[in-house]
Amino acid sequence: MSDPITPAAAPEISVVVTLYDEAASLPELHRRAVATLEALGRPFELVYVDDGSSDGTFAMIEELHAADARVRAVRFKRNFGQHPAMHAGLSRARGQILVTMDGDLQNLPEDIPKLVAAVDAGFDVASGRRARRHDSWGRTLPSRLINGMLRRFTKVDISDFGCAFNAYRRGVVTPMLGSIGRQKFTKALILSGGATVTEVDVGHAARHGASRYSPLRLTRLALHVLAGFWPQPIQWAGVVLGFVCAFASTVLGVYGVVYWIATSNFPGPLFLGAAVIFVLGVQGFVLALVGEYLGRIQREVEGRPLYAVEREL
Structure with a gap:
């Protein structure tokens, strides 16, 4: 076995990679990332x-660390989620340019220099933009909806808030570390603080294995966006939903009257059923939004840590 590689100087670039059951992709990811960075x-x-x-992902990381001191690692006691994992990596990274990426090889390590060059050019954030996504419509359609909401709420005109492959200047990440992890969408959080940004087209490969973002999880992300980035959402929700309910009730009332006059048969059961279903849907949405707020308050009051570390290398 060759002697371990030791770092010659403090790193200028830190690449933070979040991993969950990625033993199949980690060796290739590491090989390609090291070759690109060298x-x-x-x-x-x-x-x-x-x-x-x-x-066995961490066992592989231990082998990589033993052979190369430029590899550092954190292992959680259990699965806490991508965003707390991002916080753990960013808070430990030492470079002046911080690159974030997923470990499933959908992000191409060969694109790292393009992101780094954009930060070198003077931008605070190089935002990865997946020009040709290899995801199903079940992933891309909710993603477009969430991107649209974040563009409106943050007033930052970029097209791909959900891409985890980005580069940041350390100075814009450090002030946000208290919120990163608790607030999802790290990139949107940093950009909402006024950081300058440019979009960089990056490749996007098919994922190894099934996506972990189910329709339910994507719905929860949408609620998180509303509660986290929408200013005064309860007020706006009340106004918008009140208008929609009033409009729908008026249309249904007019239809009922016209139908009654034309046929002399008032469609009571149909009208009542449609009204009840509509009202229940509105109540469900509002309750889900309120639940997101209550969950945030509970987590803040309890003061629970974002994650529990089992081991660090």
Whole structure:
């Protein structure tokens, strides 16, 4: 076995990679990332965050660390989620340019230099934009909806808030570390603070294995966006939903009257059933939004940590 590689200087670039059961993709990811970063000719480190994997991912990271001191790692006691894992990596990264990416090889390590170059050019954030996504419509359609909401709420005109493959100047990340992880969409959070941004087209490969973002999880993300980035959402929701309900009630009332006059048969059961279903749908949405707020308050009051670390390398 060759001697371990030791870092020659403090890293200029830190690449934070979040991992959950990625033993199948990690060796190739590491090989390609190291080759790309070494070609840049600048000191770097790789910070792997194992979000409670059960497939031997951390054992592989230990081998990589033993062979190369530029590899650092954190292992959680259990699965806490992508956003707390992102916080764990960013808070430990030492570089002046922080690159974030997923560990499933949908993000191409060969695109790292493009993101780094954009930050070198003077931008605070190089936002990855997946020009050709290899995801099903079940993923891309909710993603477009969430992107649209975030553009409106943050007033930042970028097209792909959901892409985890980005580069940040350290100075814009540090002030936000208290909120990163508790607030999803790290990039939107940092940009809402006024950081300058440019979009960089990056490749997007098919995922190894099934996506972990189910329709239910995507719906919860949408609620998180509303509660986290929409100013005065309860007031706006009341106004908008009140208008919609009033309009729908008027249309149904007019239809009922016209139908009654034309046929002399008032469609009571149909009208009542449609009204009840509509009202229940509105109540469900409002309750879900209120539940998101209550969950946030509970987490803040309890003061629970974002994650529990089992081991660090």
